[in-house]
Amino acid sequence: MKIAVIGASGFIGYQVTKEALRKGHQVVGIFRRNAIPLEPNLELKKLTIFDEDIFKDAIKDSDVLIGCYNPGYYHVAQKERYLEGYSLIIKLAKELKKKLIIVIGATSLIQYDGELVKDGLVYPKPWIKALEGVDLVYQQFKNQTDNLLTFVSPPAEVFDGTLTKKYKYGKDHLLYDRDERSRISVQDLAHAIIQEAEENKYLNQRFTVAYQD
Template sequence: MTNIAVFGANGTIGSAIVREALDRGHTVTAVVRDPAKVTERHANLSVTTGDVLDTQSVTAAAKGHDVLVSAVGGGDGPGHVATIKPAAIALTEALRTLGGQALRLITVGGAGSLRTPDGKQVWDAPGLPDFLLPIMHSHGDALDYYRTVTDVDWTSISPAAMIEPGTRTGGYRTALDDLVIDGDGNSTISVEDYAVALLDEIERPAHHRQRFAVGY
């Protein structure tokens, strides 16, 4: 059993990570701004208030845990996009305070910076909705920052180009910096199977201080 603290636990991806972790028998602390918004109930789940942009708040929430998961992203609107890299900095500084390598940081990354078969990056594709580009580049900026960090045990997991709630199959494929694409040229994964991949990485660490991608 692993003690896991999850920032952004009431979001679409964060809540799936919480459920997957609980189903596997882990102990989970949901760290959110408003505990009333966490509707999940479980004997191994506790809820606490925390601010992912405040290093002291992150430090307090992370104490006593083995893994810190950040499911903080920009999908909730323009105001949230600006939090992605500052959150990465606050999370890293908090883990440094707690000893760096003693506690793992797993972050939900973005797909925008992944390579496509033509050698470009996802965010270079024509016709992307305007609202997506700032989110993609903010995740890219956060990843660039993480790649300068050598004294904290971090892992960033990028989803497929399309991630949405669906079915938990337990199956997925991985790559490092390349978009995971199926035989028909599609890049998809359900939120539920993304959570499976993230918990598999917690239970069987394979990507220390690396980004990797998941998809079908």
């Protein structure tokens, strides 16, 4: 399969790129500034997604698009740029009739007391605008069924660890392990994302993955 990773140089996008290559897929890695090492089956495209025609041309031959775009937590208009970026990615996926998996945040997941994550946590200031953008994208597009769209909400903590494949799936609730930590390694998150690209289990739905042992 040919997979376009939008934001291939980012924290999550780089691991998604590596996992897709590990599984034998061809990858089109879209990045803006920070190139990643070239490997067999990886084609790199340095561009901004806001040059719509160039971006569309770069993704048009891929079977699946994976959205790991993030304007940056310190972008002056983080919230607006996040919404603008994902609105464009969703529009192009629809025009090209491509399956699209978007990695959003945990903020719209429900905690065990019924409260939304975003209402129960205190975030560092630069994150607040970013997280508002994440929520806007999810609220605006979660009920659209005319797209081939899947949202992935990681748990509260995504850390650089190892691939264990020992995570569990959930839908709208934040998952916790036995020690009440809500977490997953970025390598396992990437594994679940590529699995979804291959299996289409959560078309027009959102899922989450986290450790439960």
